[in-house]
Amino acid sequence: MFNLILFGPPGSGKGTQSSTIMKSYHLEHISTGDLLRDEVNKKTPLGVEAKKYMDQGLLVPDEVVIGMISSKIDEKAGARGFIFDGFPRTSAQAEALDKLLEFKNTGIHLVLSLEVPEHELVKRLVNRGITSGRSDDNEDVIAKRIKEYYAKTEQVASYYYQHGKLERVKGDNSIEDTFKILAKHIDKYLLPA
Ligand code: ADP
Numbered sequence: 647m648f649n650l651i652l653f654g655p656p657g658s659g660k661g662t663q664s665s666t667i668m669k670s671y672h673l674e675h676i677s678t679g680d681l682l683r684d685e686v687n688k689k690t691p692l693g694v695e696a697k698k699y700m701d702q703g704l705l706v707p708d709e710v711v712i713g714m715i716s717s718k719i720d721e722k723a724g725a726r727g728f729i730f731d732g733f734p735r736t737s738a739q740a741e742a743l744d745k746l747l748e749f750k751n752t753g754i755h756l757v758l759s760l761e762v763p764e765h766e767l768v769k770r771l772v773n774r775g776i777t778s779g780r781s782d783d784n785e786d787v788i789a790k791r792i793k794e795y796y797a798k799t800e801q802v803a804s805y806y807y808q809h810g811k812l813e814r815v816k817g818d819n820s821i822e823d824t825f826k827i828l829a830k831h832i833d834k835y836l837l838p839a
Contacts, residue, residue, distance in 0.1 A: 656792060678733040701782060705799075756811055756831060760815055
């Protein structure tokens with residue numbers, strides 16, 4: 647198995663790059679944002695609870711997302727590997743993920759961190775809001791999400807750095823050029839399927 651985390655602030659391109667990586671390397675893509683939005687749309691109890699946090703640009707409580715990830719990993723038991731997108735976002739989530747994967751005799755192999763200047767992030771998210779219809783892509787909530795990222799999520803990078811798994815990648819080149827750089831890192835572990 648090969649397990650990859652795509653890391654970076656909101657708007658850094660994790661979702662866009664994940665979908666190309668997933669196709670090239672035949673990995674299962676798990677995006678906590680997508681999973682949560684799915685629950686919100688279906689108005690499940692989890693979705694109703696999560697929406698309160700998402701609409702304010704705050705992180706959903708750890709136990710909610712960890713439970714969701716755990717069932718998704720079980721559901722895709724035969725996978726070649728996983729791309730985690732938007733998870734882990736806190737140190738507690740990172741530790742829980744290690745335990746979940748250890749239980750399956752595997753682990754995280756590589757963490758690719760997309761680095762994009764803040765003014766570019768805001769520009770991209772505001773533009774996405776015009777077309778995506780996402781209720782959290784408006785300027786007030788965007789500012790809160792970025793704040794939440796620096797307060798709780800950025801430190802997750804040091805956790806993986808200490809374990810020798812972090813690679814920082816410039817994320818404000820073109821989509822294609824960024825993919826090429828990411829692929830070079832992944833190819834050290836796994837060749838395209
Ligand atoms: P972005 O990366 O653009 O912020 P996501 O789709 O990854 O968007 O996440 C949208 C929202 O979903 C977040 O602002 C947060 O409220 C919630 N969320 C997603 N992933 C997590 C997570 N791992 N832990 C807590 N909350 C999360």
